[in-house]
Amino acid sequence: MFLENIGMGLEFVFSHLIFINFILAVIIIFFQRKNPQSVWTWLLLLYFIPILGFIFYLFLGTDMHKQKMFRIKEIEDHLNEAIRRQEFSLRSKRLEREAPGITDYADLVMYNLDVAGAVLTDDNDITIYTDGNEKFDALVEDMQRAEKYIHIQYYIIKNDVLFQRIKEVLAKKAEEGVEVRILYDGMGCRSVKKNCWRELNSRGIKTSEFFPAVLRRLHLRMNYRNHRKIVVIDGKTGYVGGFNIGKEYIGMDDRFGYWRDTHLRITGSAAASLELRFALDWNYASKENLFMTDRYIYGEPFLSEQRCDVQIVSSGPDSRHCSIRDNYLRLIGKAQKSIYIQTPYFIPDEAILAALMIAIRSGIEVNVMIPCKPDHPFVYWATYSYIGDLVMEGGKCYTYNEGFLHAKGMVVDDKVLCYGTANMDIRSFALNFEVNAVVYNEEKALEMRKIFDEDLKHSSQITKNVYVGRSLLIRFKEQVSRLLSPLL
Secondary structure, eight states: OHHHHHHHHHHHHHHTHHHHHHHHHHHHHHSOOOOHHHHHHHHHHHHHSTTHHHHHHHHHTOOTTHHHHSOOOOOOHHHHHHHHHHHHHHHTTHHHHHOGGGGGGHHHHHHHHHHHOOOOEEEEEEEEEEEHHHHHHHHHHHHHTOSSEEEEEESOBOSSHHHHHHHHHHHHHHHTTOEEEEEEETTTTTTSOHHHHHHHHHTTOEEEEESOOBTTTBOOOSSSOBOOOEEEETTTEEEEESOOBSGGGGTOOTTTOEEEEEEEEEESTHHHHHHHHHHHHHHHHHOOOGGGSTTTTOOOOOOOSSOEEEEEEEEOTTOSSOHHHHHHHHHHHHOSSEEEEEOSOEEOOHHHHHHHHHHHHTTOEEEEEEESSOSSHHHHHHHHHHHHHHHHHTOEEEEEOSEEEOOOEEEETTTEEEEESOOEEHIIIIISBEEEEEEEOHHHHHHHHHHHHHHHTTEEEOOHHHHHTOOHHHHHHHHHHHHTGGGO
């Protein structure tokens, strides 16, 4: 009887497939406020894979409950006052006189203040790390010196040799009375068993899961992942960049080989901006309000040997604007000589792609570096397709051959850099929670550009001849992947 009912149900579905597909198409078109390109892609998928395509849409595409899931978070009054004060200084040209390094980018500073609430700080010392072992060695040393608190947020944490090392340091500091909090993403850390988090809790370490799975490991959504990687120690030292916690990030995974990434260590007031970002995410995930005290956000003034002007810019599905995307777009538009981009995934929206094309046609040197190997095949071949557009227009594009390139950011005119957690793709622009540091400092921008030049020694250029000569199989992979790029 049961099998008979299932058979009747399937018969009904197939006999009314056109009508059911029509209803599902109406839902996609009218119940969601999406761009036309994305809508057409989903409709095409629904046409070729009836019913099942809509199931994919529920997992990957729908944002019906986005406003309910992510409430707009407000910042304390005195932070808003600081933003208004800097806006007044910019309008009166006072800030440009006090911080001459931002003269050419005062409009971008104003945008970040007004739209992203990103305060400009000028008392920062920045160290750039491109090697995982060096980055985590420095991080462990900083954590060992912690006196008040350690706040850690990563998209991916794997319970392997690297985390074991970090975990023991954190447990020791917790025993000493240092407050330790770890915020992790439910999807990115799905391989870590609950016992691991319970063990940390038992050792005095607070943990919280961002966007947890339903029924233990069942993740109903691929979107809205917290892709940020932030560490803040005592409000004075902060880390932000591409490295997650896992042995592959220190070159111990044969699949990827050497892991080439970029991370910034920031000492100065910008660390407090990273702490603010962490606190907002922690408050949402754990329901513990860190704003009940100024212990975490506003510490003692920091005296830095360097004077790097920095804004910490974040964006995500709870933001009204794609702030990081807009920073990339504005920086491309303001370029006069050169643009250097490193990204593992290059799937730009129409605005970014058009801006890069215009820059190339205007005689600006556009350089883009991507990995030589895929970690997500569809994403990689979509990336290769968009890279082809730049190559054919005259852009200089390269594949990094030494291992896997995971660095995420841009340097413009050797004057300003924007690096952090955001890839140059639609998912990072609009669907994931991301955070980048915009650094208005010629010395650091030149250092980052020299790092790019050093990476060129381990890279191959994708010339027009190379791209035109690709095989039919690669062309097919590109076309299919590009067709699906709004969903990737």
